[in-house]
Amino acid sequence: MKHYAIKYLREEVLPTPFCPGCGNGMIINALFKALTELGYEDLRNFVFCSGIGCGAWIPSPHFKADTIHTLHGRAIPVATGIKLMRPELNVFVISGDGDLAGIGLSHLIHAARRELGIKVIMVNNMIYGMTGGQVSPTTPKGVKTTTTPYGNLEKPLDVAKIMAAMKVPYVAKWTTYHMIPLKNSIKKIINVDKFSFIEVISQCPTNYGKNVGFRKPFEMLKWFKENSIPISKAKDMKEEELEGKIIVGEYVNQIE
Amino acid sequence: MLKMGEKYFIQGNIACAEAAIIAGCRFFAAYPITPASEIGERLSELLPSVGGRFIQMEDEIASINAVIGASWAGAKAMTATSGPGFSLMQEGIGYAFMTETPCVIVVVQRVGPATGQASKGAQGNFYQSRWGTHGDYSAIVLAPNSVQEMFDLTIKAFNHAEEYRTPVILLADELTAHMFEPVEVPEKVEVKERRIALDNSEPFFDSKDPLKAPPMPKLGIGLNVLVTGSTHNEWGYRATSDPIVHRKLITRLYYKIEGNAKRICEYELDIHDGSKIGIVSYGCSSRSAYGAIEILSEEGLKISHLRLKTLWPFPDWAVEELSSKVDVIIVPELSLGQLVREVERAAYDKTKIISLTKVGGGELIKPHEIIEVIRRLQK
Numbered sequence: 001m002k003h004y005a006i007k008y009l010r011e012e013v014l015p016t017p018f019c020p021g022c023g024n025g026m027i028i029n030a031l032f033k034a035l036t037e038l039g040y041e042d043l044r045n046f047v048f049c050s051g052i053g054c055g056a057w058i059p060s061p062h063f064k065a066d067t068i069h070t071l072h073g074r075a076i077p078v079a080t081g082i083k084l085m086r087p088e089l090n091v092f093v094i095s096g097d098g099d100l101a102g103i104g105l106s107h108l109i110h111a112a113r114r115e116l117g118i119k120v121i122m123v124n125n126m127i128y129g130m131t132g133g134q135v136s137p138t139t140p141k142g143v144k145t146t147t148t149p150y151g152n153l154e155k156p157l158d159v160a161k162i163m164a165a166m167k168v169p170y171v172a173k174w175t176t177y178h179m180i181p182l183k184n185s186i187k188k189i190i191n192v193d194k195f196s197f198i199e200v201i202s203q204c205p206t207n208y209g210k211n212v213g214f215r216k217p218f219e220m221l222k223w224f225k226e227n228s229i230p231i232s233k234a235k236d237m238k239e240e241e242l243e244g245k246i247i248v249g250e251y252v253n254q255i256e
Numbered sequence: 257m258l259k260m261g262e263k264y265f266i267q268g269n270i271a272c273a274e275a276a277i278i279a280g281c282r283f284f285a286a287y288p289i290t291p292a293s294e295i296g297e298r299l300s301e302l303l304p305s306v307g308g309r310f311i312q313m314e315d316e317i318a319s320i321n322a323v324i325g326a327s328w329a330g331a332k333a334m335t336a337t338s339g340p341g342f343s344l345m346q347e348g349i350g351y352a353f354m355t356e357t358p359c360v361i362v363v364v365q366r367v368g369p370a371t372g373q374a375s376k377g378a379q380g381n382f383y384q385s386r387w388g389t390h391g392d393y394s395a396i397v398l399a400p401n402s403v404q405e406m407f408d409l410t411i412k413a414f415n416h417a418e419e420y421r422t423p424v425i426l427l428a429d430e431l432t433a434h435m436f437e438p439v440e441v442p443e444k445v446e447v448k449e450r451r452i453a454l455d456n457s458e459p460f461f462d463s464k465d466p467l468k469a470p471p472m473p474k475l476g477i478g479l480n481v482l483v484t485g486s487t488h489n490e491w492g493y494r495a496t497s498d499p500i501v502h503r504k505l506i507t508r509l510y511y512k513i514e515g516n517a518k519r520i521c522e523y524e525l526d527i528h529d530g531s532k533i534g535i536v537s538y539g540c541s542s543r544s545a546y547g548a549i550e551i552l553s554e555e556g557l558k559i560s561h562l563r564l565k566t567l568w569p570f571p572d573w574a575v576e577e578l579s580s581k582v583d584v585i586i587v588p589e590l591s592l593g594q595l596v597r598e599v600e601r602a603a604y605d606k607t608k609i610i611s612l613t614k615v616g617g618g619e620l621i622k623p624h625e626i627i628e629v630i631r632r633l634q635k
Contacts, residue, residue, distance in 0.1 A: 042478065045476055049325075060494075061493055064480050066475045066479070066481045067481070067482055067483070068325070069483060069485065069486065070351070071321065071351050074318075074321040077285075077313065077319075077321035078325035080313075080318075080325060081323060081325025081329060082325040082328060082329040082475070083325075084283065084311060084329075085325075085326045086330065088476070089329075089476045106314050106318075110313070110318070
């Protein structure tokens with residue numbers, strides 16, 4: 001019997017080029033589980049746009065679907081053009097933090113403002129993985145990377161918070177430790193034609209984990225678990241208590 | 257909306273916007289910029305009434321990428337900008353070339369570099385229109401010199417874009433774009449429709465005939481279209497370490513345009529028997545050249561003239577023909593000398609080339625400036 005996910009994948013390109021322990025495969029699994037639970041037999045009506053980077057390689061070329069691998073940072077404007085001319089298509093953007101929060105951040109904010117039915121999954125591994133582990137806009141303060149050898153001096157960007165401030169109809173943040181809630185979040189947005197944003201904090205053992213002292217991927221997942229605070233609980237906590245924590249959960253849900 | 261077979265007295269940018277609708281343009285994305293903004297203003301009014309979409313994007317990078325998305329969604333798509341925006345769009349233009357995405361980019365040239373003089377015309381984007389993005393590629397660039405040609409060449413630009421599945425640049429200038437002139441809308445306009453693939457019987461990124469573009473697949477019908485700006489094989493699969501795949505792709509994309517140069521190129525070539533002096537010009541400077549030629553003709557001095565309507569591919573053969581007939585070619589242009597380099601290259605050492613350049617700062621090259629050069633030659 002074939003694996004349940006094979007129906008969504010281009011078998012000829014497998015295995016993926018992702019490093020051992022990468023979170024990308026887990027995120028693919030969450031998406032495909034959501035699609036399967038909703039009864040999708042194929043990805044005919046979907047278009048997946050992605051930019052450049054490891055996160056952008058999730059759909060392209062692996063998904064057996066229409067996949068547009070755009071320039072670095074430009075998945076959202078391309079998706080905007082597609083959605084405007086073919087509103088009946090289910091347009092997803094799956095890309096990384098460098099792509100969506102670095103070079104392409106303005107597009108994400110403007111897309112949120114436009115209220116087009118584009119669904120964005122931002123894979124946040126807190127590093128530029130593909131290029132060898134340089135600091136990203138989401139790298140926590142103090143972390144040593146290949147371009148912050150003395151530690152990161154800058155504050156990380158909380159993209160989910162920005163999206164929530166913009167009153168995007170659906171905003172959630174999870175980590176790869178939270179596979180079931182992540183799958184459930186994705187499931188909620190698939191059939192809703194509204195702009196939605198899901199951030200997934202993911203592990204990059206090769207270029208992030210090694211810098212912060214996690215030698216094995218599971219150590220990072222454990223760290224995600226221990227450092228995550230549900231948004232319901234975080235509401236009653238002080239800012240100092242939340243320093244360095246990952247606030248997980250649904251930030252906005254106006255689609256149910 | 258302009259009616260077929262009617263005459264109008266309109267602005268160049270308006271002629272461009274109206275022609276786009278007639279050519280089948282159904283998507284326009286741009287960022288406001290002087291001196292191109294009127295194109296978007298008019299299209300924001302026209303597009304909804306023909307089932308099209310207008311969107312003002314957050315910058316020119318977003319604009320060209322939205323155009324690329326809309327084109328993949330099946331729409332004939334256009335953007336319009338000027339120097340600063342054109343510089344920002346270059347990466348997207350390379351992507352459109354690499355992914356064979358038909359689209360039209362209108363560039364209304366203004367004084368640069370940087371912000372320069374926003375509302376003043378210039379001709380400093382000649383080479384940028386051809387080599388603005390990185391890597392080996394080819395470009396189709398058309399250059400109107402009248403409001404009528406803002407109309408005609410916009411339609412041509414869409415037709416070339418669809419026929420060759422490539423971005424086409426309409427390189428206008430502030431003077432042509434802001435000028436008011438009569439325009440005749442023909443009774444019938446030839447409009448090229450896109451060749452769409454509804455199955456995978458032909459590859460989406462290869463063609464047996466190197467002079468023809470592959471069909472463009474339709475999204476959302478289960479074709480599993482794979483689009484990437486990375487080096488890719490005939491079905492769109494990335495091959496970023498394979499020299500053979502890259503060589504094959506780039507060679508095909510390049511010759512798809514260069515091999516059709518004679519079909520694409522348009523120009524006006526007036527050669528007068530016994531005329532020893534020639535001019536090569538385009539855009540706003542060609543209007544001054546016509547003025548100078550008329551004045552001198554009244555004195556009995558005949559000047560030959562090659563006026564380019566297609567800048568790229570560059571019609572070497574037309575320059576060769578002119579250079580074989582005259583002793584000297586004058587190249588007037590509103591820049592510090594770009595077109596002249598191409599003329600020199602195409603003319604080899606067949607004839608003497610005189611570059612008439614001008615840092616205009618908003619002033620045109622005037623007919624008497626061309627006449628002065630000719631008078632000096634006659635001494």
